[in-house]
Amino acid sequence: MTRKQLPQPDRAEIRVEAVLQALGEPVRLQIVRALADTPEGIACGEIELPVTPSTRAHHLRTLREAGVLTTHTEGTRRISSLRREDLDALYPGLLTGVLSADQ
C-alpha cells in the first residue's frame, strides 16, 4: 500500500504564531484533543466533529500547515497524528498546557 505524507513544514519552519492561531479555534482544539488520545494516529473521518466534511478538511489542513499535525495516506485513507515530538522540542510545555484546559 502506498504511503504518502502530505505537505507540511519542517520543524525549523514551524512558527509559534501559526501554531497558536491553529490551536485557538474550538473545533481544531477538539481535533488536537482527539489526536492526543491516539498517538498511533487516527483517520480524519473518525473524529466526531459537529461540522461539515469540507469544514473538517479545512481545519485539518490549517493544523497540518501550521505544523501541529502530520497526515499520511494509506490507500484511500488519510491518517493524522500530532507532531508532539516537534512541538515539545520547540515549545516545551505548550501542548501539555493547552491540553490541560477544561473543555
Added chain:
Amino acid sequence: MTRKQLPQPDRAEIRVEAVLQALGEPVRLQIVRALADTPEGIACGEIELPVTPSTRAHHLRTLREAGVLTTHTEGTRRISSLRREDLDALYPGLLTGVLSADQ
C-alpha cells in the same frame, strides 16, 4: 493616587481558545514577551512596537479581554502586567512554552 483596574475576566472565565488567539499574533506576542521580562508591570507606551497607538491599544485590549494581561491606572498612566499566576494555574506550561519560542 487613584488606582483602578480595567475590566478583565475572572480566572474561571478565561477560555483557552481566547488565550491562544490572543497570543497568536506577532505584535501581541511581542507585548507578552516584554511583559514577561517585567513582572512589576510596564506602562503601555513604554513597550517598543512597530504599530500606531490605536493598534497598540487594540492589541492590549485583546490581551486583557482574553485574560492574558491585567491593566490598572496610576493617575494618567496605564500599567500592564502578565497574569502569569492565573495562566500557569489554568494551563501549566503554556506560557513557558510560548515564551521559549525563537523570536
